[in-house]
Amino acid sequence: MFQIGRREQLVIVIVLAVLLFGGGYRYAQHKTVSEQPPVLVTEDLAEANKNQNELPKQAEIPALVVHVSGAVENPGVYRLETNSRVIDAVEIAVPTAEADLARLNLAAPLIDGQPIPVPAKVKVTEKLPGTANTIPVVPAIPVTAPRLPVATEYSPFTSAKININAANKSQLEDLPGVGPALSQRIIDYRQKQGGFKTIAEIKNVSGIGNKKYENMKHLISIF
DSSP states (O other), X not given: OOOOOHHHHHHHHHHHHHHHHHHHHHHHHHXXXXXXXXXXXXXXXXXXXXXXHHSOOOOOOOEEEEEEEESBSSOEEEEEETTXXXXXXXXXXXXOTXXXXXXXXXXXXXXXXXXXXXXXXBOOOOBOTTSSOBOOOOBOOOTTOOOOOOSSXXXXXXXXXXXXXXXXXXXXXXXXXXXXXXXXXXXXXXXXXXXXXXXXXXXXXXXOOHHHHHHHXXXXXXX
């Protein structure tokens, strides 16, 4: 039989030891790399998310649209921010010198789609010399002012009517059967509901029944 000397055996053992060590080292290195968490990628993603969260968010400003007409220099449709008042819309349209702003509730909150006809000052009735005749009162409403859609059977430009969406307590008390307490309930209702949508809605106010409504419906408007 073939016999291996001691020296050859020693060489073979050394070669096998080197091979085993090299293979074990490569296996351990590969396992370490595969088990290492992707720290760098995670940090990059976390940093990207952080930067995205820190970007200023553009505030969404809800808006409402109203139609301003009448005694203003620039009648038309305007878009205003929510919680705006009647005075904001009137100032944008620029009231003329003939505008009678005292007949509007400038502090009333605006409603989306609300028409705002700005009334003109009424000429004072004067007697002609030597006669009992009087000069008829003519509202100074611009001829070219755009006509607004009529929400009821009454025209919004009828100055004799009381705007229940804008009238103050004193003006509301001019209505038949309306006293201080009832006028305050009307104001409280319109502020809570965001204004009257129709004149018949005033019957929802406590104290106003069908009979009282019939007595006042020809005297009121919603704009």
